[in-house]
Amino acid sequence: MAYTVLARKYRSQTFDDVIGQDPIAQTLKNAIKTGRVAHAYLFAGTRGVGKTTMARILAKSLNCLTVDAPTTQPCCKCDSCVAVNLGEDIDVIEIDGATNNGVEQVRELRQNAIYRPARCRFKIYIIDEVHMLTVPAFNALLKILEEPPSHVKFIFATTEPNKVIPTIQSRCQRFDFSNINASLIAGQLKSILEQEKIKYEDDLILPLAKMANGSMRDGLSLLDRLISTGVEPLSSQLLEEYLGCPNSEKIYNLIAKIGDSDAAGTLAATENLISTGLSEVQLVDALIDYMRDLMVAKSAGADSELLILTAEQRERTSQLSEKFDTAALVYSITTLEKLRWSIKNSDTPRALLEALLLRFALSEHFLNVDELLSQLQGNSPAPIKKKPAPESVSPEPSRSEPRASSISTGRLSAEHPASSIEPRATSDGRKVASDEQPQPKPPIKEVKTSSRRKNQILNDPAVKTVILGLDATITGIEEN
Ligand SMILES: [Zn+2]
Numbered sequence: 411m412a413y414t415v416l417a418r419k420y421r422s423q424t425f426d427d428v429i430g431q432d433p434i435a436q437t438l439k440n441a442i443k444t445g446r447v448a449h450a451y452l453f454a455g456t457r458g459v460g461k462t463t464m465a466r467i468l469a470k471s472l473n474c475l476t477v478d479a480p481t482t483q484p485c486c487k488c489d490s491c492v493a494v495n496l497g498e499d500i501d502v503i504e505i506d507g508a509t510n511n512g513v514e515q516v517r518e519l520r521q522n523a524i525y526r527p528a529r530c531r532f533k534i535y536i537i538d539e540v541h542m543l544t545v546p547a548f549n550a551l552l553k554i555l556e557e558p559p560s561h562v563k564f565i566f567a568t569t570e571p572n573k574v575i576p577t578i579q580s581r582c583q584r585f586d587f588s589n590i591n592a593s594l595i596a597g598q599l600k601s602i603l604e605q606e607k608i609k610y611e612d613d614l615i616l617p618l619a620k621m622a623n624g625s626m627r628d629g630l631s632l633l634d635r636l637i638s639t640g641v642e643p644l645s646s647q648l649l650e651e652y653l654g655c656p657n658s659e660k661i662y663n664l665i666a667k668i669g670d671s672d673a674a675g676t677l678a679a680t681e682n683l684i685s686t687g688l689s690e691v692q693l694v695d696a697l698i699d700y701m702r703d704l705m706v707a708k709s710a711g712a713d714s715e716l717l718i719l720t721a722e723q724r725e726r727t728s729q730l731s732e733k734f735d736t737a738a739l740v741y742s743i744t745t746l747e748k749l750r751w752s753i754k755n756s757d758t759p760r761a762l763l764e765a766l767l768l769r770f771a772l773s774e775h776f777l778n779v780d781e782l783l784s785q786l787q788g789n790s791p792a793p794i795k796k797k798p799a800p801e802s803v804s805p806e807p808s809r810s811e812p813r814a815s816s817i818s819t820g821r822l823s824a825e826h827p828a829s830s831i832e833p834r835a836t837s838d839g840r841k842v843a844s845d846e847q848p849q850p851k852p853p854i855k856e857v858k859t860s861s862r863r864k865n866q867i868l869n870d871p872a873v874k875t876v877i878l879g880l881d882a883t884i885t886g887i888e889e890n
Pocket residue numbers: 473474475476484485486487488489490491492
């Protein structure tokens with residue numbers, strides 16, 4: 411027997427089975443109960459979120475032969491229901507708007523629509539990807555939408571509602587299908603695996619559901635691909651091998667290295683991921699995903715419902731989030747998102763990715779200005795202490811416009827248009843305790859710095875770090 415893909419085999423059959431689109435199912439049920447079914451509907455939403463499924467359920471409800479009037483509970487067994495399920499009913503006509511997009515096809519539709527349905531109450535046209543119609547085709551469609559025969563209903567589905575001309579939209583009742591929550595997808599995957607009696611490991615479900623990106627159909631077709639490997643039990647390791655889903659252990663390790671400001675470790679962990687065949691874009695996606703979890707754990711708590719994680723993952727995420735602060739995570743996510751676009755068009759995606767990750771790993775040096783200052787002033791002979799989280803990373807410093815921050819010490823000054831931070835001042839501009847009493851500023855006089863001395867200063871590792879960290883430019887060197 412031929413293998414039926416899961417998305418078809420487990421397609422929701424009634425309004426009550428529909429997953430993740432409850433408000434729409436409820437509204438349509440009410441319309442049927444009160445006899446206020448519209449002539450035309452526009453179902454908008456990304457692919458695989460249940461638009462066609464909902465259209466078929468509505469068609470079955472309107473045309474089910476076991477009852478005398480439209481019902482909210484179609485039988486799913488009568489000739490009409492069965493034919494609609496297969497997309498082969500004579501009165502429920504499914505049209506692919508992408509291939510039947512010309513004016514001729516719409517004219518033909520109009521001529522046929524005049525005739526009464528063959529056996530059911532309504533003649534229902536389901537036009538998928540309706541935005542693909544040409545403008546003349548839309549105009550032809552508009553003619554019948556303006557005065558539809560009472561036995562005709564239209565259900566238009568589209569992934570790009572903005573391309574459906576306004577005159578069509580205004581004649582439709584529009585429903586926007588939301589992306590399906592990963593926990594709902596996870597529940598469905600689990601239920602299907604159990605019904606199919608396929609062995610699986612628990613740690614497979616959530617990463618698989620997340621990979622589906624809000625589309626039930628995608629989730630099920632990913633599961634189809636895993637099942638087709640013939641390997642059992644299905645596991646997250648299999649997911650990694652066959653579908654390129656990065657091992658969460660390795661991603662966790664990479665983020666931990668960034669959190670520890672371990673530059674060498676960050677590069678090694680990146681190599682570890684890329685050597686598994688993961689592309690740079692996939693790695694960026696995985697990082698964004700994980701950093702988002704950390705951000706949520708940090709700001710809403712690790713037990714938040716906004717996190718789709720197992721108990722063990724929650725614990726781990728909570729621990730890892732200690733190494734970061736919210737601002738740093740926000741900054742990382744937005745910067746990674748920007749990088750995602752640039753590496754797609756880059757010949758050297760790996761170098762760009764590594765550079766950014768190193769920047770994250772070293773980001774504490776952006777902020778640890780106090781310690782750097784005291785080091786520069788010789789107050790602290792200790793090496794820069796690793797602090798877990800930058801305290802005041804700006805969410806969106808643009809890379810093209812260097813961050814205009816600066817420090818001014820006895821030895822080094824960099825321009826800062828807004829404010830100049832005094833020696834021994836904290837990074838937020840407040841003076842430290844010992845400077846509570848205003849003290850006369852020691853006069854800084856410009857002296858000619860020898861080039862040997864200049865090089866010595868510029869090569870000072872602490873100075874280098876500040877320059878790197880702040881994206882600063884040295885505009886002059888002054889000595890007390
Ligand atoms: Zn029926």
